[in-house]
Amino acid sequence: MHKITLLISCKDTQGIIASVTRFIYGKNGNIVYIDQHVDMEHEVFFMRLESQFGESPGTLDDFKNEFSHTIAEKYSMSWEVHTDDHKPGMAVFVSKYDHCLYDLLGRYNSGELRVDIPFIISNHNDLRPVAENFGIPFHHIPVKRDNKEEAEAEQLKLLREAGVDFIVLARYMQIVSEKLINQYPHKIINIHHSFLPAFPGAKPYHSAFKRGVKIIGATSHYVTEELDAGPIIEQDITRVTHAHSIQDLVMKGRDLEKIVLARAVKLHISRKVMAHNNKTIVFS
Amino acid sequence: MHKITLLISCKDTQGIIASVTRFIYGKNGNIVYIDQHVDMEHEVFFMRLESQFGESPGTLDDFKNEFSHTIAEKYSMSWEVHTDDHKPGMAVFVSKYDHCLYDLLGRYNSGELRVDIPFIISNHNDLRPVAENFGIPFHHIPVKRDNKEEAEAEQLKLLREAGVDFIVLARYMQIVSEKLINQYPHKIINIHHSFLPAFPGAKPYHSAFKRGVKIIGATSHYVTEELDAGPIIEQDITRVTHAHSIQDLVMKGRDLEKIVLARAVKLHISRKVMAHNNKTIVFS
């Protein structure tokens, strides 16, 4: 254990930063990154801290125990600590569109995404060759009106067995059930093809075309029970004109979708996102 | 009459461009700009053409007559022709916010906006000094629950007497009546402080803050009867983070609002905007 990332939230009060940094210093840690945010409205304090240790300050469990008793309990903190020993497991759900999948796997291949991808799940068989080209197991789990529960059970089984940490919906064209969401709270990342809250739900490019907007967008967010209403992680936009057809919007949108999704995934992997009150704090 | 701008729309069919350009050529005109658009869905053809004439091809009335009989009737065109002899009259409506007003008047002063501004109308007296600094008449017409009709009658009288061509609502915080809108169809330009269709109506920055968006925007559109739902002329956006308060969004938004409004006004003045079916064609 030579590097940790610590995420904290608690009621805002004096002395938190001093206490935490003192603790790290006491372990001979060198803080290489600290960022904090205070939600003034709700008086909540958030902090993200990265520390390096010349020599390991002991086991992760000891560290956690001591931090818990010395600091966390005093301030009634919600907190998590991550070490760089663990590579997160990321499951990818897709349907038929391949642009986000190619983009994610290209980044994975080049080492840009520091994750394990135990498998790809799809309700269609179309993208199996892509998965195979990249040497990643592909599970075809069809979802139909009358087999939703079984399909989901099969998904959950696979996720559990592989110890998946988080799920990326890379243009997965199915609504994810409450049960799955509750098992992975703020751990399912979706890409929606509009600048939310404009055009939630189906066919946003059609709606954007009809409304005559001059800008289209894409939004990556954590999935919550309400459709396309979860905490927004990242958004971006591109300009369009009257000359663009719906098909042009779809094509331009694809470039947005893959970039925005990749940014959100990278932020999540580097533990830079904290969700609170249906919004995100995204540390820089 | 040495330069004209011709705007045309009609059912799409063969030969329109050939006929129109032939007509201009027959008048010894040099076409310096031509752009067209076909709305494939509704089979409507749109064209904008600028032509220069070494010597005047006669009076504007003669030109119009001949164009009407030779071309426009044949294709059942909607059309308008503008010469550079006429400087459009632009009325500005404001309330208390001054940033859009300063911006417009600064551009007017420097010659960037080729218009006459016969007066500024406001429901408050606060911005009178700004108007006076720029030497522009200022009419304070308070609008209250019980005097709406009278206030509007006074506005309309001023607009008519000055022969105003179009109206700019530079953060005018009142809803404009159906009667005024009908007198100036697609000639009232509003600036709304969100990327429509997200956050229409009141307090969009508050809503944006609450939703936790990572991008805020501004939208300039023609005013129609439905609030914030008219044809969009121009939009732009800027990034925000969790660290920005509502007040920060308001401040960042001001810079968007003034730029987006100015762009829309300039497009309108240069006759580059055609409205159709609650959308705009914005020629480049």
Place this chain on the structure above:
Amino acid sequence: MHKITLLISCKDTQGIIASVTRFIYGKNGNIVYIDQHVDMEHEVFFMRLESQFGESPGTLDDFKNEFSHTIAEKYSMSWEVHTDDHKPGMAVFVSKYDHCLYDLLGRYNSGELRVDIPFIISNHNDLRPVAENFGIPFHHIPVKRDNKEEAEAEQLKLLREAGVDFIVLARYMQIVSEKLINQYPHKIINIHHSFLPAFPGAKPYHSAFKRGVKIIGATSHYVTEELDAGPIIEQDITRVTHAHSIQDLVMKGRDLEKIVLARAVKLHISRKVMAHNNKTIVFS
């Protein structure tokens, strides 16, 4: 022959548009797109026109002959006409970076790029598996100090035999010779990883880091003899901060490079780019 795209440039004078559109109309063509530009400084006129024909107006050769005699000679035009019968042949040159290649091949696979890719050429063997995954022939032609001429001869032979129309340098890390450039004038598209003219040549991300810029960019341009100085087709940028390392810039830049290159390639394929005087006209 049911659809043509016509590109024209000539000295600016009156009547060109009228003559050309009259010609198309005479062939029962329906003009679905027309755009023009006048370079005022050099008095050069540029035009791009797309026309559809209900029934074919005859062979392409006849069309060309007639256009040449009736119109082109009169105005001393440079011109080309393309039909949608021909799919352009696009060769891709790469070295070791794979992000642009994955992106191009993903678009090719999904039908977004309407080209044939006869082969990929590389001075390294690293990306052979990527080419094979997509079922595209891969030629490894090493380039060393002492074999440049032979390597180039081999490249030219392959290009000629396959009847390649244009070449994409997808992060090809070799300088292309004058001979190759002369064989493919304004037909070699490069992606440079800076917002040119800032940071031409090697290691632009290092230079950008050193200068402390707040924005980095990517530029796609036609290759000419002077390094990174050819006509710019497309550029885009992204924001960076003091917190980004050189490695961060490289990673963020990759997303720019692939998008900007893809946009340039698509513009080129759709014949929307005309080069003149070391600049481009990019029709919308």
Place this chain on the structure above:
Amino acid sequence: MHKITLLISCKDTQGIIASVTRFIYGKNGNIVYIDQHVDMEHEVFFMRLESQFGESPGTLDDFKNEFSHTIAEKYSMSWEVHTDDHKPGMAVFVSKYDHCLYDLLGRYNSGELRVDIPFIISNHNDLRPVAENFGIPFHHIPVKRDNKEEAEAEQLKLLREAGVDFIVLARYMQIVSEKLINQYPHKIINIHHSFLPAFPGAKPYHSAFKRGVKIIGATSHYVTEELDAGPIIEQDITRVTHAHSIQDLVMKGRDLEKIVLARAVKLHISRKVMAHNNKTIVFS
């Protein structure tokens, strides 16, 4: 003294954050903002911290003394502390262009810029009426080939007498002398009308037009002895096309210039910029 902003830089080592936050906590301060940066290459640590105090922790002088002896000396820090009691004095230098001046004064008027503006200096008399409209003293100090030293002496006298803290060159078309720069190190903010390092020096819009770039920019930076080569504070860009004339670039550029300059000025006023090694750290 109820709020302080502390800026620190020193050699990077362990325990700095712990020591400083402990010190603030010991004074009953509530840290509302902390941000830090480590320049890995040069092993320099930078920190910005804002703290509020329920009751004043004593005089500023006492605070400084204690901080100096307890902390700063130990780590050989460069540091400054600012309280919100002092409103910085900002001098504005202009020539003939009015867009940046209008923009700054509009923001000043509306309370967006928390500064005092003791005067505006210009080498021309043209903008005197603007200054007078806003009620700000205007000094016309002509600069000619043979009076440079006297002009500068007059400028320095005015600056000193008014206790000016920093200077904004709002399109001031004169090169500022070494002497003035040395008196106000990293305290003279310029706006240059290009995305530096592209197109430094005179007539950047002409150069951008000639090169055929698809993006133009503006850059705000601290003035150093080398022209347009000082630490960059903020940049932004806008898209242009082949259809834009030089005059169009100038007009579009004006909107960039004023926004980029205003952002830089606001960052400077809020003490969010630290300059080091000809680059800036800009805290968010």
